[in-house]
Amino acid sequence: EVSIRSDPHFVAGNGLKFDFMGAPGSIYTVYTDRRLHMNMHMIGVRGNSERKGTWMDEISIMFFPYYNITVSATSPPGTPYTAAHGTVTVNGKTMKSQKLSTMTRWHGLTIQRRKTRVFITIQNLLKLELEVVRAAFWESEDGPGNNYLNLKISALNATQAVHGVMGQTFRETFDVTELPVKGKDGEGVIEGKAEDYIVSGMFAADCKLCTVFDGRNGWNSKVAEEDATKEISEEMHSWTGMAGADSESDEDDLAWE
Structure with missing residues (x-):
């Protein structure tokens, strides 16, 4: 089980634990x-400039060439503490937050919303869970003062070229368990420096080390679905087995605001 928790503590693909703080306001390729x-x-940190903690409050998922997904910890103003929190969008459309079992299915994509959790599965590719941690206990000067996200990945398939702050730890050849974890930004674990993973926007793939994603130069020249699947599946290895979802369902589980 791979996870990113709190301010942020990573559990890597090989079980190694390390921190990656980054800088507030910056966006990094994970x-x-x-x-x-x-x-x-x-x-x-909202109220204490002396404390250097950071938290993850939004994640974007680009599934080329089909979907741009965002999961944000931010809730509409006035949302009661006991209500559903967070915001989920798929290709720019916002999923209803009040229907806690909402599900979407196309091209193997399944999204389930619960009160403070979002479950995302892409068939044969990814299975993850995001938790919206509500801000009730973070109103003091030492906390973010806002909701934030925890992320947990339980299964995925990846190529040997996979990269990113956490992505590189899923390579079959990745093994740094004998090296010391040196610093607050993955020193001793990740390739390069924190700034090498900065991108210009939530749907950008332009970091220094972002060279593998097929959609990094735009999505206008889409590859054929059959050719892309055949080409990549031959290169991929499974981290914990295939993620499960039924892309052939006839159910219409969509609910949009």
């Missing part, structure tokens, strides 16, 4: 591969 790219946006 995972990038041929068909899948994920970015995370960081926020800082």
